[in-house]
Amino acid sequence: MVASSVAESEKTDDSEIDAFEGEEVGSGAYLNRHNTEMFEAGRSFSGNERHKIWFNTQGKGHADLSDLSGADSPNDGRAAIATDFDDDGDVDIFIHNLQRERHTLYRNDLGAAAGFVKVHLQATTTQYEAIGSVVTAVVDGRRTAQILSRGAGFVSCQAPELVFGLGGASTATLEVRWPSGEVESFGEVKKDARVKLVQGTGASAPLAAHTTRLPDPLPRGFKISVGDTIPTLAVLDADGQETTLDPKALAAGGELYLNFWASYCASCVRELPDLENLDQESGVHVVALSMDAPADLHAAHELFVKRGAGFPGYYLGAAEVGESGPASVQSVIDIERLPIPSTVVLDASGKVTRIISGPLKTP
Numbered sequence: 001m002v003a004s005s006v007a008e009s010e011k012t013d014d015s016e017i018d019a020f021e022g023e024e025v026g027s028g029a030y031l032n033r034h035n036t037e038m039f040e041a042g043r044s045f046s047g048n049e050r051h052k053i054w055f056n057t058q059g060k061g062h063a064d065l066s067d068l069s070g071a072d073s074p075n076d077g078r079a080a081i082a083t084d085f086d087d088d089g090d091v092d093i094f095i096h097n098l099q100r101e102r103h104t105l106y107r108n109d110l111g112a113a114a115g116f117v118k119v120h121l122q123a124t125t126t127q128y129e130a131i132g133s134v135v136t137a138v139v140d141g142r143r144t145a146q147i148l149s150r151g152a153g154f155v156s157c158q159a160p161e162l163v164f165g166l167g168g169a170s171t172a173t174l175e176v177r178w179p180s181g182e183v184e185s186f187g188e189v190k191k192d193a194r195v196k197l198v199q200g201t202g203a204s205a206p207l208a209a210h211t212t213r214l215p216d217p218l219p220r221g222f223k224i225s226v227g228d229t230i231p232t233l234a235v236l237d238a239d240g241q242e243t244t245l246d247p248k249a250l251a252a253g254g255e256l257y258l259n260f261w262a263s264y265c266a267s268c269v270r271e272l273p274d275l276e277n278l279d280q281e282s283g284v285h286v287v288a289l290s291m292d293a294p295a296d297l298h299a300a301h302e303l304f305v306k307r308g309a310g311f312p313g314y315y316l317g318a319a320e321v322g323e324s325g326p327a328s329v330q331s332v333i334d335i336e337r338l339p340i341p342s343t344v345v346l347d348a349s350g351k352v353t354r355i356i357s358g359p360l361k362t363p
Contacts, residue, residue, distance in 0.1 A: 015297065031238060040145030046261070051077050051095060051104070071106050074336055082152070083159035084295040087211045089116035089192060091163055096155075105325040115166035117174070120244075121148055124199040125180055129160050137172045154282045166191050174204065221338030223331065229350050230258070231327040234318035235289065238301045242318045244326045248350035250312065254283035255353075256346040259360070260338060262291040263300040267359045268341040271305040274360060278313040286311040289329070291340055293317075305346045 024030060045231040053071045054062035066072040069095070079096040085105065086092065089112025117137060123130035129150065136145040144164065152158040166172055174186040177198055186204050188199050195204035218225050233245040250256055259275055261268035272288075279286035288309065292300040294317030304313050316329060329335075347353040 008229050079155040081157060084163055086214045088112055112263055117172045117189055118194040119162045120196045122198045123178055132175040136175045139166055139169045139172045171318045221334050224352060226352050228352050230332060233329050234321050234326040235314040236317045238313060240297055243316050247346050250283060250285055250287050251346060251348050253348050254285055257286045258344040259288045260340055260342045261288055262340055263303045265340045269307060269360050270307045276309050287301045288313040291317045
């Protein structure tokens with residue numbers, strides 16, 4: 001019956017086939033259909049370009065620090081802006097993704113303890129932003145140069161400022177080759193300076209700092225953080241029937257531990273008895289939400305019971321709901337990035353008080 005149902009749903013009538021065959025490759029209709037099918041399947045036409053960070057190892061090549069830096073992501077990155085968004089002297093990166101989370105801001109937490117100089121330019125004989133100018137900073141006898149291009153890679157741009165790290169030096173000497181070809185020296189500036197260099201003046205003008213605090217990133221794999229309230233979620237019960245997971249109701253006036261697990265995760269399975277013991281404590285309730293595929297629901301639940309878990313267990317696979325219904329699990333977590341096991345601790349009102357990544361540490 002199931003095979004027959006699937007076969008029926010996959011049938012394509014003759015009119016659809018004729019329409020497909022009549023499409024010219026590369027036409028608007030062709031691209032629209034193929035792109036739609038590709039996006040619905042979660043695929044990428046550019047090879048799933050993960051976010052990457054390489055670190056210059058002082059002339060010995062570059063080290064891939066993508067994972068260590070926290071920048072590695074399965075999202076399909078398409079464009080980037082590298083600039084000092086919080087004006088703290090180090091360069092942050094804003095990424096535009098083709099799919100899924102459309103925008104990501106990576107805050108640079110290395111800090112500017114080694115000192116920096118930030119440069120803005122203003123030309124007087126050519127285009128006012130001085131696009132094409134080359135700024136050279138001489139630091140402890142070493143020269144480093146940057147070009148103000150305003151364009152930086154595929155569908156990307158550059159902010160109209162240049163940031164030079166000083167590597168612990170106290171000053172830098174600045175020189176500009178303007179688009180006209182004229183080379184002008186602007187003398188020495190102290191570390192942590194923000195300056196404007198106007199063509200023809202030969203002197204740097206100080207700029208005021210506008211530092212701000214970029215928000216802390218959400219815990220890995222989560223779209224919520226401490227202080228947020230988890231809404232009622234659409235899930236499946238142990239029989240595969242659609243139901244809801246209401247954190248506030250499940251807390252029953254106490255503290256709720258919402259555990260994300262999967263039957264294929266050894267540490268998840270190992271801690272199920274510990275979670276059962278925790279659920280027996282006064283004022284504490286435990287609920288499990290499995291990351292297993294809906295097809296594996298019954299096998300996962302058998303293992304859940306076998307490990308002695310007597311607390312409620314729910315599963316993925318509920319149909320998408322409208323704005324007036326319960327929220328999807330995907331509105332709370334990023335399934336592809338969530339480390340499991342993970343546990344969200346909520347108070348009686350459903351507000352998140354802690355997020356624990358990794359096995360739950362119980363006494």
